[in-house]
Amino acid sequence: MTKIKLKIILFVILMVFGTQVQAEKNVLCIQKFLTKTVFNPGPSDGAWGKKTETAINQLMSQANNFESQNIKKSDAEKICKTLSGSQGSKLHEIGQFKRFPIAITEDIGEIKSLTDFDFTNITISTNVTYKRCAFDIIHSEGWRRAKGKVGIKNGTLVFKNHEWYAGLASSGREHLLNEEANLKLTNTGVHGILPHVSYVAEGEVDKPVQYITLGKNYIKATKPSYFEEGVEGSNNYTDRYGSTYTFQLSFCS
Amino acid sequence: MISRRHFLSIAAPALALSGYPVHGFTKEPIEGRIIVIMLQGGMDGLLAIPPVGDDNLFKQRKALVASNPLKLNPLFGIHPNFRNFSKMLKSNEASIVHATSFPYTGRSHFEGQNVAQSGSKLPFSTNTGWLGRAMDFAKITGKALSLDAPLLIRGAPEFDNFYPASIEKTRSPQTALIDLIKETHDGDVMIAIDKLSRGSMSGPSRLRARDPLSLATKAGESMRELNGPRVAVLTIPEFDDHSSIGSTTGHHPELFTLLDNVFYNLKIALKEQWDNTIVLTTTEFGRTVQENGSAGTDHGYGSVGLLAGGLINKSSVVANWPGLASKDLYEKRDLFATIDYRSVCSACIEAAFGLDHDFIIEKVFEDKKIARVYEHIFG
Structure with missing residues (x-):
């Protein structure tokens, strides 16, 4: 036992x-x-x-x-x-290298441009449809800030594609240029006439969104005769720095 | 065709069911794309991706930390100007490799850029580039776009490094390459390339063609075509900020914004091809940990690599963090590079071209000691 x-x-x-x-x-x-x-x-x-x-x-x-x-x-x-x-x-x-996981908790937020351009929902003239028009935004001193192509579908602008231009940094208007289409220009930085060419697929909106408000202030052209009345024309607007720009449509087809 | 990203999204849960699995390494054939963004001048990796969880960062750098970095995890943050890139990180389309560098500690731009392009340990030891060699081995020569030639070395022999090694004796690298691409394509691609050629070769447009944002869009548009180029090289210069580098705002942060928008433009322009693409930055070296007397930083060693694209499956910061205490610095002044950036390049080649790691390090980099980080970036 x-x-x-x-x-x-x-x-x-x-x-x-x-x-x-x-x-x-x-x-x-x-x-x-x-x-x-x-x-x-x-x-x-x-x-x-x-x-x-x-x-x-x-x-x-x-x-x-x-x-x-x-x-x-x-x-x-x-x-x-x-x-x-x-x-x-x-x-x-x-095990030879460490990976640290991404844990972003803060809101990255909508990426907003400081500019005032918004091409969305701009009604030019109801019941008007054009496959393609040219648009330009011209600074009061004559240099072009933007150009591109839009369509008009039932009176509303539809992006085709566009290009954004910034003027010369040496023009003394850096406060404007700094906000210009995501590009910073300085006298010593990325120089010269720099465009922002942004790809915007048809019907889509550029991101960061470029804001411009035309809408009801849009002046329908009646002259000269090569502008088709009610569709092609121009609209002046003033940004927050007091600079005046002209938005114009032309060559609709 | 099923994309690799989609494949992994299906495959991953299955693997997770088997005990303690390791996520699978797939080699299904893909028509991957590689886009290299060369950040010339030496990007300050500590300003771009500050290790906010390392107390020594704030002891070493009095002013050169952005006041409001976006927190990625307890150790790392990201400069607030990388907003698009941060969104990509959040959606598992981007990753970061920190404390990394090509194996070059000499602090000369010319030598450093040569090492970064050639992939060799010794500057000027070869007249071909790592990407060109990889393309040759993967048999995809002749489908590369180097849209933004650095002006200083354009036409110099070593500039052939940007192109498939089989393209030699070019009268002008850019025109010859575009001509070659035109010869090998037809239809819409040929027209697009022709437009690009005209746009980049004439008058005021020349400036436009070298703008990184424009180039990103053009490259993406070309590369999304079915038989479009599979490789592109872009350059963002001017990172060599010995003075007034900036912190929250300033010159380096402005370049961050530019780089951030280049990533974004590439993604938008590539459309569905983004899923088969890896974009990676390279820079010849990092910058000193401490600022100098002119509120800038000088040539250093370790820096950071940013990667984005649909080939990435899970975002992370890959780093064997060496620390920022003075004793941890390279020569008591630079961030130590604990990852050979050629490992990252190898992983990108493996992911996009399907070449085997051992083959890549032996044939492309001729250095069998290069570690594999494929699993860390693409796994």
Whole structure:
């Protein structure tokens, strides 16, 4: 009876101890693997500590595109098998560099231009449709700020494509040019006559949106005769700096 | 054809079901596009992507940190002028590689740019470029656009680096390349290229053709064609801000806005081809961690690489962050580069051209020690 009891106790002790040794072996296997990566497991001592747990969770999370992991000491055997198996070399490769996930919580917001141009929903004349017209925005001093092509569909402007021009930085109007179509011009910076050529697919709106408000102020041309009455014409508007511009449509077909 | 992005969106959940899986490496053939934006002069990576979680940033830099960077994660922020790029990061279409550089520490623009273009460790040791060689090996020579030739080196022998290595003895790299492309295309593509040719070669339009925003649009429009070019190289110069570099506003931030809009214009113009595209920036070196006496920064070592395109599956900042304490700096003044940027170039070639990493590092870069970061950027 005593002998049997002793044997059982010894067996249990061996089992527990053996399992513990095996567990330590698995932890050591993980730690040794991690020391060859950028994820620091702390000392390779076979003891499952906070550092080891954090490091292996970070590695496996990175390998799985930042899916959160919850690897515990009880998973050590499974993890050791993974690291020693066919996925080991790939995990080793992944472990050479750290990836920091993107977690943008702030609102990036709508990207707005400071300009006052908005070509959307400009009604020129109801029930008028033209496939293509040319438009220009001319500064009061004569230089063209923008040109491009629009269609008119049932009286509403529809972008075809357009190009935005900025004038010479040396003209002394940097305060205007700074806001010009996303381009900063300085006397020493990106120089000369710089256009902003922006691709705008048909029916789409440029982004950042260029705002201009014409609408009801649009002056329908009656003269000269080559402007078709009610469609082609021009409209003067004044920006917040007091500069006057002319928006004009021409060559509708 | 199923795009790689779509493929991964289907494949990823399946992989996640199998224990502790590693996301798959796919090599299904794609007609990938590579666009390189060369940021000439040395971009200040710490101003673009400030490590706001590193306290030493604010100890080392008194003024050259934007007052309102957008926080990407606990360690990194991004300059507020990168609004389009930030949106791409949020929608898993962009990634950042930080504390990186080509293997060049000499701080000379000419040498640094040569290393960045040739992919060699030694400046002027080869007369071909890494991208041109990769195109040759991938058998896609003759379909490249280098729309914005840096004026200073245009026509010089090393400028052939921008083009497929098989294009030699060009009377003018730009005209010869466009002629070649015209010869190899017909229909609408040929007409588009012809317009581009005329636009870039004549009168006042010459200025227009070199404007990065215009070029981005033109490149994207050409590259989205079925048989359009698969490679483009754009240049944004003037990053060499030894004085008045700016912080929230100023010259470098203005260039950030320009770069940000180039990314945006490329995406819009490429349309559905964006899904098969990777855009990456290169710069010859970073800039000093501390500002100099003129509110600028001088030539340094480590910088940052910005990548965007539909080939990216999951956005992140890839970095083995070396720290900004004085003891952690290269020669006690520069951000240490812990990632060889040629790894990033290799990953882009692998993703867009389908070449194997080991082949790329052996044949294209002739350096078998270049690590693979494909999984970190495209995995």
